Amino acid sequence: MIPRRLVMSAFGSYAGREEIDFSQAGPGIFLVTGDTGAGKTTIFDAITYALYDQASGGRRDGRMMRSQYAAEDTPTFVEFSFQYKGQDYRIMRSPEYERASKRRGKDGERKRTLERSAVTLFLPDGTEYPGKKAETNRKIVEIIGLDAGQFTQTVMIAQGEFLKLLSARSDERKEIFSRIFQTDLYARMQQRLREEAGALGGQMKDMERQEDQEMARLFCPEEESLLGRLESAALPEERLEAVRLILQYGKSREEAAKRQIGELDKELEKVNRDLAVAQELNRRFDYLEEARKGRAALLENASAVEERQRRLERSREARLVCETFKKREEAGRQKALLEKGIRETAEKIRQAGQQKKELVKSQETALLEEQRCRKEYQVLIGQITQVTDQAARLAGSRAALQKWESQEEAAKDRKKSLEELRKRLPLLRKEETKRDICAQAFEKSRRDYQQAADAYLACNDAFLQAQAGILAKDLREGVACPVCGSFNHPAPAPLPDRAPDQAEVKAARKRRDEAEKEKDRRQQQLLEAGQHCAACLQGLLTEGKNVVGEAFSFEGEGPEPILDREETIRERELQECRRKKEESREQVRQWEELEKKRQSLTEEQAACYARQEEQQKKAALAGDRLRLLEQTVSQAEGEKKARQAQKEQAEAQEEALALEAQKALAVSSFETEDQCRGSLLTEEEKEELEKSQEAYRQKCIEADARVKTLEEQLEGKQPVETQGLTEQKAGLDERRQAAEQEQRRWYSKNENNKDVREHLKKIYEKNRKLKERCARLRLLDQTAGGSLPGRPKIDFESYVQRRYFQQIITFANRRLEAMTGGNFILRCRSMEQLGNRGSVGLDLDVYSLDTGKIRDVRTLSGGESFMAALAMALGMADVISRSAGGIQMKAMFVDEGFGSLDDYSREQAIGVLSELAGSDRMIGIISHVTELKESIDRQLVVTKTKKGSHVRWKH
Structure with a gap:
């Protein structure tokens, strides 16, 4: 991974946008320098945050990342571009933080809103990676090949971190390696072995408890031989044999009970057979009596049965006579209905005549109203046409009014823009004055710096000349020069009369450095003032051209006369727009009045037309109803004639049916019509009587047949006494029940003992396998956990980490020998020297190459500790890169620590880092050590101000 460009906006101590072009550093070593708290480490925090969503120190709070110096409208984000394996990538990441809302509330104040965190990854082809935040984070780790912990150990090397690794105890170093090399897998294996060994021990105890439970469940008969055999059994085989003998004894007792049950069953079968025959004979005699x-009870109800039969016969006769009565009554009801229909039809005809008169009058009124509405409609049409013509002449007035209103607003905006532009001109003059003051201050500080630098060079040259004169005064021909080794001294340096000492040189150098800082500060102020002035000038020029046009310029006569002319033109334009607007407004008012009048006439016309149509509909409806009414009257008169004829037929039929009913009553057994009607039965009563009669006849038949059958079966037989047989059966049942209980008791005990024996077999077999496995696991647990008696307490994870540790020390010693000039190297403590108390295996010692002695690493001095720790950190970076698949990081950053080294050690450490960088690797050192500033040309300077920090390259 090679950094290309880093952009920080409102991040950490940087208030605005700061951009770092790492291509200016090039391969080799460069220095990041600046005052304490200026933001040197923040640069590398930003890189780590862009890649892994966390700073190099592990902080993740967006409110902590946002700069306290940033303006409300300045966004907080980091943009990091880098190259990996020849491919260019770019990441933009912003944290979650609060900012002022762009909208104002009802009270005019801006409220706080939450800006959500976001990340965007741009791939080498320029496209954006489509995944969400978590997916994008995983993609970045996949590209780099290192997670955050490995990255901070190989690329971002902080002084506190690698010093912590150097002086840590074995158990502390174990935690560090576990996090870096992810060896917690082996710790989990140790824990798994320990848990499985403990689980097996618990299972063996469970097996013992199960065995005790099964033995407690075993039933043992009260036999001394069996009890003694069971109590003396110690081994599993002996216990199983004792259980087998107990089970054999129980089987024999169960079989004896089964045989006794069989004998009793045979005796019970004979007694039950005899008793069943006797009981059946006695039951038949009882059935005959019943x-x-x-039958006798049925014969006693004969008179009631005859009465029910007579009621049925009279009901049948009365039903026949009453049929004629019903026909006569139906004819009378039909005649009454016809008379009612004739009266209703006559009333309907009378009402229809009255309705006809009203409809004729209504039709005539509607026709007269329709004619009046038609005349009024024609008058309204003429009025609407006249108003429409007048409104058409003023139809364009509204558009004209909108046009002049729009032009008036535009003229006002242009005039306001001119006023705003004129107000901003003094700001430009103020910025120009400030720029001129900064330029004068910078020129003075530059002259002061040049004088201090010349004075320092003259003082330093005089000091060096004096040193040469001091060395040359003791030279003798034939004696070797301590500087060049020559035995001839043709032109020895003279000793000056007045030479400055080392304190004066340091004071001159300090004055030069202070003057340089003042010059740089003044230069930065001049640069900022110039940028502000140029930005203000460019903003005014752009705005002026937008408002006035291309004629606006700060050259020639200047912007003020141009603005004066433009304001005069705009004022005349505004007055003209206002005059035209008032004319258009009056025309719009007239047009609106005409439109209202036209609308009113149109509505009146529509209402008149609606009334006309309504009267037409009324007249048509009245005509339709007249036609329907005439049809209704004609139909009613025809219906009345038909019903009159039907009435006459119904009267004749009623008289005939009345004579027929009198004849039927005369020939029946009933004296009056009421007596006939009283003999009638309902269908339910008739059905119930018929069912009762049929049931009685059936019962009589069945009773006679039952008595006859039983008399034939019992002819010549007598009842039998059964008490003796019953008592004999009860005794046999009692004996069989006792034998059956004995058999069930022994069966249950035997099944229980059989189950116990099978369970014991399984328990003993499982316990045997558990003992074998438990012995193996305990040995593995003790080995992996480092708890074998008499051996060092190094567990499995520490053993694996020890291999990484030895590789780190090997790589570290290669660089440490160069740094210390072969003074000492680091060693991992051998297995023979490890103790058996506490966690061991990752202990570090120092081996002196001069004395051949070993001492504790904590005896190193401050400078020696820094060199050893730096070597360890570089060695760890090598091992991590190899363990991560041979990943080659082309960049590394080391944070502070060089202040504890003397000049020689510092030169050696820088030499090792330079050799490590080679021709294709970039190494950045964070330090404020003055000697490093003088020895490293390429410097990234971080300047701290009251409004935030800034960065710049210095070569």
Whole structure:
């Protein structure tokens, strides 16, 4: 991964938009320098945040990322462009933060709104990756090949992090490696082995409890031999044999009970057979007695049956006579209905005549009203035509009014724009004055810096000349020069009369540095003032051309006369628009009055036409109703004649049926018509009497047949005494029930014991397998957990991490030897030297190449610790890159720590980093050490101001 460009907007200590072009750094080492708190580390926080949605320190709060110096309308985002494997990628990411709403509330104030976090990834072909936020984050990790933790250990190396790795205890180092190399898989394997071993131990205890439960469930007869055999059984095989003998004894007792039940069943079968024959004979004698009693009871009801039969016969006779009565009555009802219909038809004819007179009068009135409406309609048509012609002449007045109103508003806007443009001219003069003041201040600071720099160079040259004179004064011919080694000294440097000392040189250099800082500050102020002035000038020029036209310019006579002429023109234009608008408004008023009058006449015309049509409909409706009424009268008269004829026929039929009814009553057994009607039965009564008679006859037949059959079956036989047989059967039943209970009891016990024996077999077999597996798992658990007796306490995860640790130390020592000049190297403590208390395996020692002795890493000095920690961090970066699939990161950033080194160690460390960078790698160092500023040409300078920080390249 090679950084190309970084843009930060309102991020961290940067108030506005800051852009860093990393192509200006090129391959090799560059320095990130600036005051404390200026925002040096924030640059690398922004890179990490763009890639992984978190800063290099792990903070994720968007409110913490947004700059406190930013304006409300400045958005917070980071844009990072980089190249990976020859492909260019670009990421834009913004955090969640609060900002002022673009809209104002009812009170005129802007409320706070929440800006949601977002991320966009642009692929090498320029297209946007289509995934959501989580998918985009995973895609970036897939492209880079490193997660956030690995990235911060290989690319963003913070001083506190790699010093922590150097001085950490074995257990602390284990946590760090677990996070970086993701070795928690092996810890989970350890935990899994421990859990499985514990689970197997629990299963074995469960098997023991199950065995005790099964033995408690076993039924053992009160036999001394069986009890003793069971109590003495210690091994599983002995217990199973004792259970088998108990089961065998129970089977024998069960079979004995079965045999006794069989013998009793044979005796019961004979007794039951004899008792059944006797009981059946006695039941038949009882049935005969009951049948005789039932037949006698039926004979006692004979008189009531005869009475019911007589009622049925009189009902049949009365029904025949009453049929003639019904016919006579029906003829009378028919005659009465016809008389009623004749009266109703006559009334209908009378009402129709009255309605006819009213309809004729209504029709005549409607025709007269229709003629009057037609005349009024013709008059309205003429009035509407006259008003429409007048309104047409004023129809364009509304459009003209809108046109002049629009032109008036446009003229007002142009005049207002001219006024606003004139108000902004003093702001430009103010910015120009401020720019001129900054230019004068910068020129003065530049001259001061040049004087301080010349003074420093003169002082430093005089100091160096003095050093050469001091060395040359002791030279002798034939004696080697301590500088070049020559034995001849043809032109030794003279010793000056007055030479500055080292303190004076440092003071001159300090004055030069302070003057340089002042010059840079003044230059930045001049640059900002010039940018503001140019932006203001460009804004005014653009706005002026938009308002006035291309004639607007700050050259020649200047903008003020141009604005004066333009304002005069616009004022005349505004007055003309207002005059035309008033004329159009009067015409619109006249046109609106005519339109209202036309609308009123049109509505009156429509109402007149509606009344005319309504009267036409009334006249037509009256004519239709007259025709229908005449048809109705004609039909009613015909209906009246038909009903009169039907009435005469009904009267003749009624007289004939009355004579027929008198004759039928005379020949019947009834004296009066009421007596005849009283003998009638309903259908339900008739059906009930018939059913009762039929049921009585059937019962008599069945009773005679039952008595006759039983008398024939029992002829010559007598009832039998059954008490002796019953008592014998009860005794046998009691004995059989006792034998059956004994058989069931032993069957239940035997089935229980059989079940216990099968369960014990399964328990013993499962317990045997569990013991074998548990022994293997306990050994694996102790090995993986580092708890084997007499062995170092190094667990499986630490053992795997130890291999990574040894690789890190190998890579680290290659660079550490170069940094220290072969003074010491790092060593991973050997297995023989590890203790058996606490977590071990990742312990670090220092081996002195000079003395051959080993000492604790915590005995290193501050500078030695920094070099060792830096070497460890570089070694870890190498191992992580290899473990991540040979990923080659072409960029690395180291944060602070060089201040603790002496000049020699610092030069060695820089040399190692330069060698690591080579010709294709970029390494950035964050530091405020003055010597690094002087030795590293390419510098990214971070300047802190009261309104936020700024960055710039310095070569």
